[in-house]
Amino acid sequence: MPEKDVEWERLVNDIRNCTRCPLHRFRKKPVPGEGSLDSAVMFLGEAPGRSEDEAGRPFVGAAGRLLNELLNLAGLDRGEVFITNVVKCRPPNNRDPRSEEVAACSVHTNRIIGLVRPRVIVTLGNHAGRYIFERFSKMRWLGIKAMRGRVYRLNVLNDSVVVIATYHPAAALYNPQLKGELEEDFKVLLRRAIKLGSTLKQPTLLDFMGR
Numbered sequence: 001m002p003e004k005d006v007e008w009e010r011l012v013n014d015i016r017n018c019t020r021c022p023l024h025r026f027r028k029k030p031v032p033g034e035g036s037l038d039s040a041v042m043f044l045g046e047a048p049g050r051s052e053d054e055a056g057r058p059f060v061g062a063a064g065r066l067l068n069e070l071l072n073l074a075g076l077d078r079g080e081v082f083i084t085n086v087v088k089c090r091p092p093n094n095r096d097p098r099s100e101e102v103a104a105c106s107v108h109t110n111r112i113i114g115l116v117r118p119r120v121i122v123t124l125g126n127h128a129g130r131y132i133f134e135r136f137s138k139m140r141w142l143g144i145k146a147m148r149g150r151v152y153r154l155n156v157l158n159d160s161v162v163v164i165a166t167y168h169p170a171a172a173l174y175n176p177q178l179k180g181e182l183e184e185d186f187k188v189l190l191r192r193a194i195k196l197g198s199t200l201k202q203p204t205l206l207d208f209m210g211r
Helices: 001-016 049-056 061-071 099-116 125-136 170-172 179-199
Strands: 042-045 082-083 120-124 150-156 159-165
Touching: 001 099, 042 099, 042 125, 042 159, 049 170, 061 170, 082 099, 120 125, 120 170, 120 179, 125 159, 125 170, 159 179, 170 179
Parallel strands: 042 082, 042 120, 120 159
Antiparallel strands: 150 159
16 A cells, blocks of 8 residues: 555544544544545635535535536546545534634644645635634735635745635535635636646745736
């Protein structure tokens, strides 16, 4: 078995046995993530919902179906990217993950990022955006409206990574007006980020690149 697969199995086992925060008491199945361990593109969401908790897989409900549509717009197949969340267990009643839960799960999140070593990270939602930008840059997270529409280059775990921030697909299910912005980010910005990610050398911050 390839070394990455062995390490992934260890990581999954650690998540299954994790008691670092109270969320483990409410879950049916932990949701470590899925996809290609050699992927150049990682999607970082917020937390599993009911469907994900039952399946043990990320983005399998309505938000997942929309994510699949968005991936198609970007010319990507779900099997060639990697998808995970900032917390790996479902919060009760689908509430937002708390900062202490995100912090407790960060040991797993960082191990996943370090194992996959993506060239591009797409943050989906405020909690994912805050995680990447405030942990791996000196920027303050100002919210998706202020941060989206740009391509950033950050030093993430000593790797130069292109980062874009956009809405969580679930937000577009509640507010259909956001779907157009999500589609724009995937069709235009993500394609640009992937192209840029293939040429990364030194970690810097890219300025506004237009929509």
